[in-house]
Amino acid sequence: MKKKVLIADSFRGTLEREQTILDRASFEMFTAISGSEALALHRNHPVDLIITALELNDISGDDLCSIIRKDNKLKNVSIIITCDNNPACVERASHCGANAYITKPFHSDQLTEKVTALLSIPRRQSYRVLLKASIKGTLATDSFYCSSQDISASGIMIDTERVMNKGDIISLSFVLPGHGQISADCEIVRIDTRGAVPGYGVRFFHLLRKDREAIKAFIAGRSGQIS
Numbered sequence: 001m002k003k004k005v006l007i008a009d010s011f012r013g014t015l016e017r018e019q020t021i022l023d024r025a026s027f028e029m030f031t032a033i034s035g036s037e038a039l040a041l042h043r044n045h046p047v048d049l050i051i052t053a054l055e056l057n058d059i060s061g062d063d064l065c066s067i068i069r070k071d072n073k074l075k076n077v078s079i080i081i082t083c084d085n086n087p088a089c090v091e092r093a094s095h096c097g098a099n100a101y102i103t104k105p106f107h108s109d110q111l112t113e114k115v116t117a118l119l120s121i122p123r124r125q126s127y128r129v130l131l132k133a134s135i136k137g138t139l140a141t142d143s144f145y146c147s148s149q150d151i152s153a154s155g156i157m158i159d160t161e162r163v164m165n166k167g168d169i170i171s172l173s174f175v176l177p178g179h180g181q182i183s184a185d186c187e188i189v190r191i192d193t194r195g196a197v198p199g200y201g202v203r204f205f206h207l208l209r210k211d212r213e214a215i216k217a218f219i220a221g222r223s224g225q226i227s
Contacts, residue, residue, distance in 0.1 A: 004047035008038035035059025054083035062096035
């Protein structure tokens with residue numbers, strides 16, 4: 001069953017960024033731009049995790065958390081609050097009943113780590129390997145090579161100097177230890193240009209079931225062994 005995640009923030013840009021960070025097939029995503037909208041969504045569609053900004057329209061994130069914790073029908077949900085990095089905001093975020101808080105600006109790994117811990121889902125595991133890829137469609141190019149940064153049953157992060165765009169469809173082929181060759185069509189869903197070499201978040205589609213299960217087993221077998 002998919003985990004339900006609700007993101008509440010007054011700024012659409014932040015909503016889109018955090019949705020992109022959590023772009024996994026195992027999540028059903030909900031968004032709200034106010035505290036009252038988030039509260040109504042959780043009442044009508046109880047979620048597993050709420051990620052809320054401290055400052056929201058109408059109801060603040062810490063008040064939203066307090067309201068939820070006092071309601072027996074709503075309180076069994078994990079809550080993460082995002083806030084500015086100053087003593088007053090941290091004090092509010094850490095004393096309202098939230099499970100965790102993150103100060104802004106935060107790296108995507110920080111959010112992923114807290115979500116992973118609270119929802120007990122397997123993290124993408126580091127897996128350095130050479131992959132062969134080619135862009136599909138009308139602008140198809142010759143094959144090129146890239147390396148992987150981490151992997152999950154829903155996707156993989158790749159590093160390559162080849163310039164690609166969000167929404168590009170690529171064919172990817174790589175060898176998974178203990179399983180063998182895996183080939184899949186994928187979509188570029190995220191671009192990270194902070195490193196020396198651009199990183200691309202890739203989402204699998206039409207991945208064979210046996211390959212998906214092999215990836216899950218690979219992750220399970222390496223959990224706790226990789227920093």
